[in-house]
Amino acid sequence: DARNGLLPYILNPASFSSDIVIQHNQNTVLIRDAFPKASVHLLLLPRDSTKWNINPRDAFDDEIFLAMVREEAAEALRLAASELLRLIGPHSESCKARIAAMESDDPPTELPTGRDFSKEFKVGIHAHPSMNHLHVHIISRDMYSDRLKHQKHYNSFNTDFFIPLADFPLAEGDVRRQTGYQNANLKKDYKCWRCGQGFANNFTALKAHLEEEYRAWRKE
Numbered sequence: 378d379a380r381n382g383l384l385p386y387i388l389n390p391a392s393f394s395s396d397i398v399i400q401h402n403q404n405t406v407l408i409r410d411a412f413p414k415a416s417v418h419l420l421l422l423p424r425d426s427t428k429w430n431i432n433p434r435d436a437f438d439d440e441i442f443l444a445m446v447r448e449e450a451a452e453a454l455r456l457a458a459s460e461l462l463r464l465i466g467p468h469s470e471s472c473k474a475r476i477a478a479m480e481s482d483d484p485p486t487e488l489p490t491g492r493d494f495s496k497e498f499k500v501g502i503h504a505h506p507s508m509n510h511l512h513v514h515i516i517s518r519d520m521y522s523d524r525l526k527h528q529k530h531y532n533s534f535n536t537d538f539f540i541p542l543a544d545f546p547l548a549e550g551d552v553r554r555q556t557g558y559q560n561a562n563l564k565k566d567y568k569c570w571r572c573g574q575g576f577a578n579n580f581t582a583l584k585a586h587l588e589e590e591y592r593a594w595r596k597e
């Protein structure tokens with residue numbers, strides 16, 4: 378079953394190349410999403426088998442488990458942020474001065490402040506995942522990827538269908554637990570993540586706009 382495709386990473390992380398499995402410990406495995414929907418897209422996989430098949434909307438009701446995953450996700454976010462720095466830092470006005478200072482022969486003790494790339498990420502889960510084993514997305518906000526091909530690919534990260542890890546545990550009456558509400562989110566008109574412009578259901582127009590926004594965003 379293709380829906381069990383994340384299990385081998387959980388069971389046997391050491392058998393994968395470091396391009397795919399970035400790091401692992403007793404609690405979690407951090408991997409690269411094989412079909413990234415943005416510039417940097419990682420998945421954090423908790424290894425505790427009692428959580429594998431719980432709907433993620435409910436899995437983090439366990440606060441001890443939630444605290445562990447949060448800690449691991451914070452570490453994963455640091456790695457993801459440094460990856461994004463390497464990727465788009467050279468295009469970023471606010472990074473150029475810092476990079477130049479770092480790479481100079483005689484680096485100053487106090488570097489100019491750079492851009493905080495951890496703020497450019499979303500960390501959370503899909504309300505109805507397509508893959509079976511519990512996984513947390515660590516994804517940069519840009520949605521700039523040739524793997525982004527369908528309405529669901531965009532809306533699942535840019536509506537309430539995406540539930541930030543920071544929002545857990547969800548209140549019992551939280552509307553995001555409702556299947557009907559979440560199915561409607563996937564069908565919503567497109568809205569640019571950066572400027573809020575609407576694109577109705579015109580995916581081609583959205584994609585063209587995402588490219589423009591990506592170029593402006595990486596220059597920040």
Ligand code: 5GP
Nearest residue numbers: 382383408409410411412413503506507508
């Ligand atoms: P979901 O919608 O279930 O929250 O997201 C599952 C994610 O897993 C998707 O972003 C998809 O691209 C990714 N994915 C699916 N199959 C594989 C795989 O075999 N290996 C890796 N590394 N990622 C996968």
Ligand code: ZN
Nearest residue numbers: 569571572573
């Ligand atoms: Zn925009």
